[in-house]
Amino acid sequence: MTRHTTGDKGPGGDGDTAAAGPDAGSAPAVPGGPGTQAAATDTGAASRTDAVTCTGLAYAFGDTTAVDGLELSVRDGEVFGLLGPNGAGKTTAIRCITTLLPVPAGTVGVFGHDAARERMAVRRLLGYVPQQLSADSGLTGRENVELFARVFDVSRRERAARVGQALAAVDLVDAADRLAKTYSGGMVRRLELAQALVSAPRLLLLDEPTIGLDPIARTSVWEHINAVRAATGMTVLVTTHYMDEADQYCDRVALMHRGRVRALGTPDELRTGLAERRGAGSGERPTLEDVFRDIAGSGLDDKSGDFSDVRSTRRTASRVG
Numbered sequence: 001m002t003r004h005t006t007g008d009k010g011p012g013g014d015g016d017t018a019a020a021g022p023d024a025g026s027a028p029a030v031p032g033g034p035g036t037q038a039a040a041t042d043t044g045a046a047s048r049t050d051a052v053t054c055t056g057l058a059y060a061f062g063d064t065t066a067v068d069g070l071e072l073s074v075r076d077g078e079v080f081g082l083l084g085p086n087g088a089g090k091t092t093a094i095r096c097i098t099t100l101l102p103v104p105a106g107t108v109g110v111f112g113h114d115a116a117r118e119r120m121a122v123r124r125l126l127g128y129v130p131q132q133l134s135a136d137s138g139l140t141g142r143e144n145v146e147l148f149a150r151v152f153d154v155s156r157r158e159r160a161a162r163v164g165q166a167l168a169a170v171d172l173v174d175a176a177d178r179l180a181k182t183y184s185g186g187m188v189r190r191l192e193l194a195q196a197l198v199s200a201p202r203l204l205l206l207d208e209p210t211i212g213l214d215p216i217a218r219t220s221v222w223e224h225i226n227a228v229r230a231a232t233g234m235t236v237l238v239t240t241h242y243m244d245e246a247d248q249y250c251d252r253v254a255l256m257h258r259g260r261v262r263a264l265g266t267p268d269e270l271r272t273g274l275a276e277r278r279g280a281g282s283g284e285r286p287t288l289e290d291v292f293r294d295i296a297g298s299g300l301d302d303k304s305g306d307f308s309d310v311r312s313t314r315r316t317a318s319r320v321g
């Protein structure tokens with residue numbers, strides 16, 4: 001499996017970005033795929049380091065505690081799901097990891113880099129698709145991805161190839177020169193994925209990537225995420241309300257409630273754990289949502305919502321169209 005180097009320049013840096021190797025011509029149509037990056041051995045111990053570590057992370061907005069002593073480790077190369085109801089603190093935690101919010105208490109590490117002290121080093125390693133719309137409806141798909149390539153300091157020499165690879169990775173080549181406002185909601189999400197992939201991130205953070213999409217578009221977004229991950233070995237940290245998606249696509253999940261992780265494991269481990277707690281003959285095999293309800297108990301109230309209460313639906317298509 002090939003990996004990025006970590007030592008070159010990225011967004012805000014003063015030189016070309018890290019990822020591409022000299023033999024980009026042999027790469028598949030995926031930014032960061034084999035042939036576009038230096039070998040794993042170049043990173044030394046970094047390739048063994050967890051992708052994300054949060055210890056005692058806390059964040060408050062005034063009197064509102066959003067994240068309350070979060071402990072989290074995301075392993076290099078896994079798809080990790082951060083699940084929880086509205087207001088659990090998922091987005092706040094993700095924003096601390098991306099360095100968009102400071103780390104007022106505790107620590108956050110990304111591939112061994114401290115998010116508080118090495119913000120640029122952290123930013124160079126990640127791609128981020130926020131909940132909010134990040135595509136510009138007045139630009140074409142290609143222009144949107146080019147804009148991100150410039151922001152993330154992809155060198156001029158590589159830019160066109162990387163943009164083409166990112167668009168191909170999400171199946172938007174044919175639509176690349178149409179304005180984004182003509183795209184469906186699913187296409188917009190794939191465009192945002194291409195924007196995040198153009199810098200060939202080692203860590204991709206996705207905040208509710210499929211919210212508001214129909215089942216076919218949701219599946220398509222996940223298939224594209226998985227294809228890029230298979231080609232590059234990147235780590236994916238995703239928040240979602242959709243338990244079925246977490247079950248199907250995540251290697252491990254953390255169930256977050258009121259700012260803390262309440263349960264952690266593979267979806268199967270969590271379901272089996274609940275089945276064992278319930279005892280033999282307790283009926284149908286529990287779902288992940290059952291696990292969460294068991295853990296959160298009466299704490300899952302109207303204020304915090306539940307997993308099917310998707311108040312933050314992005315309605316991407318209507319906002320772009």
Ligand SMILES: Nc1ncnc2c1ncn2[C@@H]1O[C@H](COP(=O)(O)OP(=O)(O)OP(=O)(O)O)[C@@H](O)[C@H]1O
Nearest residue numbers: 061064066084085086087088089090091092093312
């Ligand atoms: N900018 C802000 N100002 C004030 N309070 C905020 C702000 N952002 C989040 N909060 C509060 O912090 C808490 C955690 O919010 P956060 O958005 O991190 O949760 P979440 O799990 O991502 O929820 P959702 O699934 O709805 O996105 C909530 O009580 C929320 O109201």
